[in-house]
Every structure is written in C-alpha cells, then in structure tokens.
Amino acid sequence: MSALTHTPVLLNSVLSLSDPQPGEIVLDVTLGLGGHAAAFLERIGRDGRFIGLDADAENLRSAEERLAHFSCQKEFHHGNFRELPALQLPQVDVLFADLGLSSPHVDDPKRGFTFREEVPLDLRYDRTSGQTAAAWLARASEADIVRVLREYGEVRGARRIAVCMATGEVRTTFDLKRCVEAACGWRAPSVLPQVFQALRIAINDELHALEVLLQAGPELLREGGRMVVLSYHSLEDRLVKQAFRSLSLPEKDTETGAVSVPARFALLTRKPLAPEPDEVRENPRARSAHLRALRRVASISPH
Numbered sequence: 001m002s003a004l005t006h007t008p009v010l011l012n013s014v015l016s017l018s019d020p021q022p023g024e025i026v027l028d029v030t031l032g033l034g035g036h037a038a039a040f041l042e043r044i045g046r047d048g049r050f051i052g053l054d055a056d057a058e059n060l061r062s063a064e065e066r067l068a069h070f071s072c073q074k075e076f077h078h079g080n081f082r083e084l085p086a087l088q089l090p091q092v093d094v095l096f097a098d099l100g101l102s103s104p105h106v107d108d109p110k111r112g113f114t115f116r117e118e119v120p121l122d123l124r125y126d127r128t129s130g131q132t133a134a135a136w137l138a139r140a141s142e143a144d145i146v147r148v149l150r151e152y153g154e155v156r157g158a159r160r161i162a163v164c165m166a167t168g169e170v171r172t173t174f175d176l177k178r179c180v181e182a183a184c185g186w187r188a189p190s191v192l193p194q195v196f197q198a199l200r201i202a203i204n205d206e207l208h209a210l211e212v213l214l215q216a217g218p219e220l221l222r223e224g225g226r227m228v229v230l231s232y233h234s235l236e237d238r239l240v241k242q243a244f245r246s247l248s249l250p251e252k253d254t255e256t257g258a259v260s261v262p263a264r265f266a267l268l269t270r271k272p273l274a275p276e277p278d279e280v281r282e283n284p285r286a287r288s289a290h291l292r293a294l295r296r297v298a299s300i301s302p303h
C-alpha cells in the first residue's frame, strides 16, 4: 500500500449528516485514499453495499487495498463523476463527494501537482486521459490563460503572468513558478497556489463535472437518501449551495402562491459546516472546507 496518507476532513460531521445505516448502499464518488469510505463501511456492515469511484487510478488502487478487509459487497470504478449519468448505478442511500485533490497529489512529486520540486507540469487527476497542463499551455492563447487565472484563481496581475505562460516554454512546475516570480516579485509565494489551483480547475474541467454531479446525484438517491458534498473553493461551494437550494424549493402556483408540488428534497444544512480551529491546526488542508447536505424526502402515498 502507498505510504502516502490523506486525513479525512470533517469526518464526524460527514457521518452525522450522511448517517449510514447497517445494510444501506453508499456511493463515494471521490474515493481518494478511502478515509471517509472506511468509516462508511464500518457503519453499513456486512449486509451493506459500497460503490467507490475515483478519477485517479493510483488513489483508487490504494483505497481498494485499504478497504479489502471489509466483507460487504464492494465495487470500485475508475472514472470521473462527470460520467455518473452513464454509469448505470443503482439508487443509493448515501452519496458522498469530497471535491478536489488529495494529499498524495501534492506530496508525491510524480503526480505533477507540486511546486516544491521540478517535475513535468501535469495537474490531471486522471493521467490516462485528457491533456496535461503543459500541453494545454503550449497551445493556449494569452487571453485564454488570463480568463482561467481570473475566473478560477481570482489571480491579481493575471495578464503579466499570462504573458510569460503563453510563450510555449512552460513545461515543468518550476517553469511555471519562474513565470509567477518574474511577474509578481515578493507576492509570488501567495500567488503561486492560486495559479496552480486555477490551472488545475481548468485542466480537470472541475466546475462542469460538479454541475453534472449536482444534477445527476440527487436523482440517484432513494427516498430518504442523503447527498453530502465537501468543497474547498468558493466557486464550488456556490454551485452546491444554489443547486441544493433550488432542489429544496416547492413549486408554487403563480397566481395564488400556494404550494402546487411539494419539494422532493430537504436541506440538511442551511449554512455550510466548516471545521473547528483544532481540526485546521492538525490538518491545514481542511481550512477552506465547506460541507453541505440534502435529503430526498419520502413521497406521500395517495390514499
């Protein structure tokens, strides 16, 4: 098993909102190293069923090994949750998503996400498909790069950094670092993570994938089923908040304002849950986490 680890974020809150019960079906669409999954498997017991998905084949393998000793029915899929509608999965009791990257992406230089070592600039979760960040930069126009830096990283001085990034010479993580240093001077250490994040979101098409998940996911819930999403970026949290809010509104008669169709979903979190300072101290990667949850309400059977 990989020596790299990832500490599951907001584990107690995830468990209390998702509330997995013995015999239930759990779908974890961002399995990572299986930290949250291990806790789900403990709860659903040997009569439960677990389905895990991850775009990163290496993480998926590590999680599979880590979870091998649980005896319930388990399935592991290598894929992107963008493909959820095509995966023909069963209705589930719990759907969990813990967005973004895992610690090994940052800690293992081979994955091409770190700016602490010089490695080819990759930034893909799924290294079996799509183009690397270096390949994208080789072809992107300055205007494309500026848009990505501004939209996904809220990067100040985006144009100056993009001039260097658009030369076609950015192949490694250090090439990118040098562009940011040349453009931002003493501000570079605080800008660099924003630039990496912006490129990562673009290369993995993260916001579009999340939109698909937010459309397809709630429909996969059984009556009473819970969908729980952990996000780490304001753009992601806004999408989750808007989708969950609109799903939890009843349809109303336009003339009378009376409820014509009751809401099929109920919010379990009016405000997002965030980690306590203690958790952030122990696991700094938890600092920007926002947790939101939704429940599919049981339909009222007609008399």
Ligand SMILES: C[S@@+](CC[C@H](N)C(=O)[O-])C[C@H]1O[C@@H](n2cnc3c(N)ncnc32)[C@H](O)[C@@H]1O
Binding pocket: 006, 007, 008, 009, 029, 030, 031, 032, 033, 034, 035, 036, 037, 053, 054, 055, 056, 059, 079, 080, 081, 082, 098, 099, 100, 101, 102, 103, 125, 209
């Ligand atoms: C924050 S980590 C999950 C950590 C996990 N909860 C744990 O406790 O070990 C996010 C994982 O989701 C994967 N991922 C990110 N975007 C994805 C997507 N669109 N589809 C499938 N997996 C994705 C990443 O490869 C990474 O392994």
